[in-house]
Amino acid sequence: MSIEDQIQQTRAVVAALHAELPRWELVVWTAGNVSQRVVVGSAPGPTDLFVIKPSGVTYDELTAESMVVCDLDGNLVDGTRAPSSDTAAHAYVYRHMPSVGGVVHTHSTYATAWAARGEPVPCVLTMMADEFGGDVPIGPFALIGDDSIGRGIVETLQGSRSPAVLMRNHGPFTIGRDAKAAVKAAVMVEEVARTVHIARQLGDTIPIAQADIDSLYARYQNVYGQQPTHTPESDS
Ligand SMILES: [Zn+2]
Numbered sequence: 001m002s003i004e005d006q007i008q009q010t011r012a013v014v015a016a017l018h019a020e021l022p023r024w025e026l027v028v029w030t031a032g033n034v035s036q037r038v039v040v041g042s043a044p045g046p047t048d049l050f051v052i053k054p055s056g057v058t059y060d061e062l063t064a065e066s067m068v069v070c071d072l073d074g075n076l077v078d079g080t081r082a083p084s085s086d087t088a089a090h091a092y093v094y095r096h097m098p099s100v101g102g103v104v105h106t107h108s109t110y111a112t113a114w115a116a117r118g119e120p121v122p123c124v125l126t127m128m129a130d131e132f133g134g135d136v137p138i139g140p141f142a143l144i145g146d147d148s149i150g151r152g153i154v155e156t157l158q159g160s161r162s163p164a165v166l167m168r169n170h171g172p173f174t175i176g177r178d179a180k181a182a183v184k185a186a187v188m189v190e191e192v193a194r195t196v197h198i199a200r201q202l203g204d205t206i207p208i209a210q211a212d213i214d215s216l217y218a219r220y221q222n223v224y225g226q227q228p229t230h231t232p233e234s235d236s
Pocket residue numbers: 105106107170171
């Protein structure tokens with residue numbers, strides 16, 4: 001596939017995935033964004049590009065054509081609109097985490113409420129052990145405008161199995177091998193933040209032993225969902 005075709009396909013994927021944010025009630029107005037890496041060479045590297053939402057466009061106006069293409073320094077490469085104001089944070093993650101192919105940011109209510117308290121969501125659900133491999137961690141307080149949000153995301157996630165970080169006083173950023181996986185993590189982090197919040201209203205939650213968290217995580221990540229039930233997609 002040519003790089004132009006790859007960019008076009010990624011634009012379509014990223015535009016379509018933005019519809020998942022209001023669908024799962026993760027966003028109000030234009031406050032949330034999805035991006036996906038476009039791998040230029042044979043492996044992720046510094047010449048890669050990524051596709052992200054333009055700034056300030058409502059979700060029902062988003063089309064593949066309105067998506068913008070940026071380099072890994074966050075500079076606009078192709079597109080008629082300004083990139084999302086969170087582009088620098090997405091770019092920093094792609095520069096420093098080569099295995100990451102997708103990034104999502106929202107201010108979803110329950111996850112952001114934990115961020116407002118600066119409190120990690122404790123791993124008290126088997127689905128949290130499956131998806132996050134432990135607590136959902138808190139990242140540092142950081143202001144928009146330089147690398148500090150991206151640096152906080154990367155430093156927190158590199159020390160964790162979680163694909164989600166709750167940036168303090170701000171909200172969740174999630175990563176995945178592609179944008180769809182990062183969107184799934186954004187949906188799941190809101191779900192577990194909501195459930196654990198509700199559990200807390202009625203009493204104390206019960207921790208899961210670390211050995212059980214480890215075994216749940218290993219099983220879910222290595223076995224569940226990876227049965228060869230479909231033919232791998234052709235690269236042609
Ligand atoms: Zn934000």
